[in-house]
Amino acid sequence: MEQLRSRLEEVIMYLKPYLPIANSHVVNFITNNFWESIIPIDIQKEFDLKGAEFLFTNFWSDNPIPNSLTQFVTLSKQNYINSYPSNCYMKLDDVHNVLQSWGYISTNQSFNLKEFMCAKKMHEVEVMAKLVADFSKYAGIDIIVDIGGGKGYLSSLLALAYNFNVLGIDSQSINSEGARNRTIKFEKYWQSIIKKSNNFTETKTSLPIIKEKLNNFKEYYEKYSKKPIVVDNTYKQVTEYVTEHTKIAHLVQNEFKVNSKEDFALVGLHTCGSLATTCLKLFIESKNCLKLLINVGCCYHLIEEEFTVSPFWSDVENALNRNESYGFPVSKYLKDKQFELGRDARMCASQSPEKIFNSKDILNPTKPLFYRALLQVYLIQELGYDHNNRCHVGRLAHKCLTFNEYVHKAVKRLQIDIEIDDKKINELYDKYLIDYDRLKVFFILKQALAPVIEGLIIMDRLLYLYEQVCILMYIFVFFV
Incomplete structure (x- = not known):
């Protein structure tokens, strides 16, 4: 029993600094500027210095070079259930x-x-x-x-x-x-x-x-x-x-x-x-x-x-x-x-990172998340919605070829009376496209913390x- 208590204490010490990541809802990733507020500084700097393509190519390679992102995942794995007595x-x-x-x-x-x-x-x-x-x-x-x-x-x-x-x-x-x-x-x-x-x-x-x-x-x-x-x-x-x-x-x-x-x-x-x-x-x-x-x-x-x-x-x-x-x-x-x-941390615990890490698929699970986070930006800009206001859009993204199509279907499902400007939507998408790659990093960190x-x-x-x-x-x- 003492061994278990001791190990729990070590896991808590590791986890506590990262609980803000686990408790951050992806819907508010852009509106609350999670990239700068909760993502570890060393990962931010490496992302800015070497670029998203290098970071992800290295992460999904069979023999990744140790860097801030791979080290985060490695350290997390050292605190999975098989690390207990x-x-x-x-x-x-x-x-x-x-x-x-x-x-x-x-x-x-x-x-x-x-x-x-x-x-x-x-x-x-x-x-x-x-x-x-x-x-x-x-x-x-x-x-x-x-x-x-x-x-x-x-x-x-x-x-x-x-x-x-x-x-x-x-x-x-x-x-x-x-x-x-x-x-x-x-x-x-x-x-x-x-x-x-x-x-x-x-x-x-x-x-x-x-x-x-x-x-x-x-x-x-x-x-x-x-x-x-x-x-x-x-x-x-x-x-x-x-x-x-x-x-x-x-x-x-x-x-x-x-x-x-x-x-x-x-x-x-x-x-x-x-x-x-x-x-x-x-x-x-x-x-x-x-x-x-x-x-x-x-x-x-x-x-x-x-x-x-x-x-x-x-x-x-x-x-x-x-x-x-x-x-x-x-x-x-x-x-x-x-x-x-x-x-949200408990919600995170239900995720299975093996599905993502083994399949080496980051696009399929993150596209809906980015669309929803960007939709939140659009709703706040157009309607002044408080970011805590829950708007349940459901699983629309996989049925949409573009973000423009997603916005139209989401607004219809939410029964919002608004005139949609397609040009404005496309400009919004281009403006925040950099946040898509940042959100992928955020997603990997949450997946690593789940177990x-x-x-x-x-x-x-x-x-x-x-x-x-x-x-x-x-x-x-x-x-x-």
Whole structure:
């Protein structure tokens, strides 16, 4: 625990001077003159001295020459999650090796679910389901609670493929009902799915292969004289807004009629915002009878942060903080420091720099950002808009060949009554074109900082668990 605290302190010392970069919204890059106000001086000077073309050509080369920009990225990488003590994190492949070292042989099953979900979702659900199944079986757990179950992708697979009793909890009834109907669709085609899958072991779930289209699940069950295999049996849904005070054990015991001594697993795939830390608080409460926690957090920008409120998003933050149950920081160590990140920094933490750095593509992601930043200049010049006034334009830039076309579509979408002077727009674009290259630098810096911030958020959660003196199985999983 002391090693983790020490490393957190080092990461904080590195990050603090650059938080203004992470917390600067790209919309205001030109209007607030971020280039001169927050970009490190050495990067500014090198940009002015050697030019943008040299800077980017060198940065994207296979063997870049060390300069201010490459050094910034290199130093940031030294503060990513793999810089923390080795006992604080583990790669996914190594997790299964650990199970094997404990004498447990992992399941080796794969599925063909492409008809039910996109490739990204299919990958996430399959990997997560296997992980949950392996650790639950090792821990002797039969009942799994899926927090924020959403459409029930993970829950239904755990019930159908791995024969667990699963309780899906979601705050919206439309999701609970959707999860139920989607699972029924899974049941309908389950035999077809497993016949197309690799290394799949037949389970107790047995349903006919139905190729005809039926209007609804009731018609299906009536026609084939079948009863649901997992729906309302081993897989149940509850609609409830989960807080740290939710009585998880009571919900499970009520649905599955188990005794008060049985332990459960608490899992969550994409637990949004502070729901991830709510799961930690539920886990450490002994009355909840939770033995295993596997959690994949997301949407860091929706975390309720205790020591900061962004004026730009004050309406959102005030609504989120109404319960004063904060999601960052949660460790006593960072609480005592009253450490703050800021909403845009947390938004930044959700970015994946590998996509940019590996593809060596800087034009595609920055064109929309430059168009939006330049549109802000135009709106303020023409209408006197305060730069804090939020104008949601949406994803227009990729559909526009020119900035001129973008302005026309944006003004129409914003329903602004203004006569557009195309000549003025073109002159504006030419005047601020230098800021496009500057914005590319700004974008790279934010991308480089993203994993630093995400690692800090995650390690704050881990330290919180250590501080509770928990003996636990706790896994952070990242999908790439």
